[in-house]
Amino acid sequence: MSEPRAGLHTTSLTVRYGGVVANADISLSVEPGQVVGLIGPNGAGKTTFVDAVTGFTACTGSVELDGQSLDGLPPHRRRALGLTRTWQSGELFGNLTVAENILVAARPGGAGALWRDVFGRRDAAGKAVVGRALDAVGLTGVAGTLARDLTLGQQKLVGVARALAGTCRLLLLDEPAAGLDSNESLEFAERVRSIAAQGPGVLLIDHDMSLVLGVCDVVCVLEFGKPIFTGPPAVARTDPAVVAAYLGAPMETVDA
Numbered sequence: 001m002s003e004p005r006a007g008l009h010t011t012s013l014t015v016r017y018g019g020v021v022a023n024a025d026i027s028l029s030v031e032p033g034q035v036v037g038l039i040g041p042n043g044a045g046k047t048t049f050v051d052a053v054t055g056f057t058a059c060t061g062s063v064e065l066d067g068q069s070l071d072g073l074p075p076h077r078r079r080a081l082g083l084t085r086t087w088q089s090g091e092l093f094g095n096l097t098v099a100e101n102i103l104v105a106a107r108p109g110g111a112g113a114l115w116r117d118v119f120g121r122r123d124a125a126g127k128a129v130v131g132r133a134l135d136a137v138g139l140t141g142v143a144g145t146l147a148r149d150l151t152l153g154q155q156k157l158v159g160v161a162r163a164l165a166g167t168c169r170l171l172l173l174d175e176p177a178a179g180l181d182s183n184e185s186l187e188f189a190e191r192v193r194s195i196a197a198q199g200p201g202v203l204l205i206d207h208d209m210s211l212v213l214g215v216c217d218v219v220c221v222l223e224f225g226k227p228i229f230t231g232p233p234a235v236a237r238t239d240p241a242v243v244a245a246y247l248g249a250p251m252e253t254v255d256a
C-alpha cells in the first residue's frame with residue numbers, strides 16, 4: 001500500500017454559485033513546508049477556493065489533508081484536523097487583549113474554559129498556546145495589549161497567530177498583507193517563510209505581487225475560476241497568459 005500523501009491536495013474542485021462557476025476544476029497541492037501563492041484578478045475565485053477547502057462553501061471534487069478526505073466535513077472538524085485560515089476582513093475583537101483573541105479561537109474546553117480565559121484566570125496551558133503562537137509570528141510583549149491598540153501590521157500578525165494556535169498543519173492566508181506598507185510587507189514575508197520552515201504548508205492569497213512572487217515556491221494563477229498557470233514564480237513573472245490575465249506587464253526579478 002502506498003503512503004498517505006502529506007499536505008493539502010484538491011482534485012477537480014468546482015464551486016458553482018447559481019450560473020457562476022466560481023472555481024472550475026482546480027487540482028492544487030500544498031506540501032508541508034511549502035508556500036504556494038494563489039493569485040488572479042478580482043473575482044477570479046481565490047476566496048471561494050479557501051471557503052471550499054475549509055468547508056464554508058459547498059463544492060464538488062475532493063479535498064484531502066495528510067491523506068485524509070475532508071469531503072463532507074463541517075468547518076470546525078476541518079479546523080480540528082489542522083486546516084486553519086485567516087479572513088480578508090480584520091476579524092480581531094478590538095476590546096479583547098491579544099491573548100484573549102488567540103484563546104477564543106484556539107481554546108478547547110468549552111464555555112467554562114472560555115469564561116475563565118476572558119476574565120483573566122488563564123491557566124498555564126492557555127498561556128503556553130498564546131506564547132507559542134505569538135513567538136511563531138515574532139510578536140513579543142503584546143499578549144496583554146488590547147487588539148485595537150496594535151498597529152495594523154501587528155493586528156495582521158495576531159490574525160495569523162490565532163490561525164496557528166492549536167493544531168496547524170496547513171495555513172490558508174486570505175489577503176494578509178492588505179493595508180501593510182512595504183516594510184511591514186517585507187517583514188511579513190519573512191514570517192511566512194519561517195512559519196513554513198516550522199512544518200505547515202501555507203497557501204497565500206494576496207494582490208501584493210512583490211510579496212507573493214518573492215515568498216512563494218509555486219504560484220497558481222486563476223482567471224474566471226480556472227487555473228491558467230501553476231509553476232515557479234520566476235516563470236509566472238513573464239508567462240504571456242499570466243501577464244495578459246493579471247500582471248499587465250512582465251515583472252522584473254528583484255534581488256533581495
Ligand SMILES: Nc1ncnc2c1ncn2[C@@H]1O[C@H](COP(=O)(O)OP(=O)(O)OP(=O)(O)O)[C@@H](O)[C@H]1O
Nearest residue numbers: 017020021022040041042043044045046047048049
Ligand atoms: N456567496 C456568493 N454568492 C454568489 N456569488 C459569489 C459568492 N461569493 C463569490 N461569488 C462570485 O464568485 C466569483 C469569485 O469570487 P471570489 O470572491 O472568490 O473572488 P476573489 O478572486 O477572491 O476576488 P477578490 O480578489 O476581489 O477578493 C465572483 O464572480 C463573485 O461575484
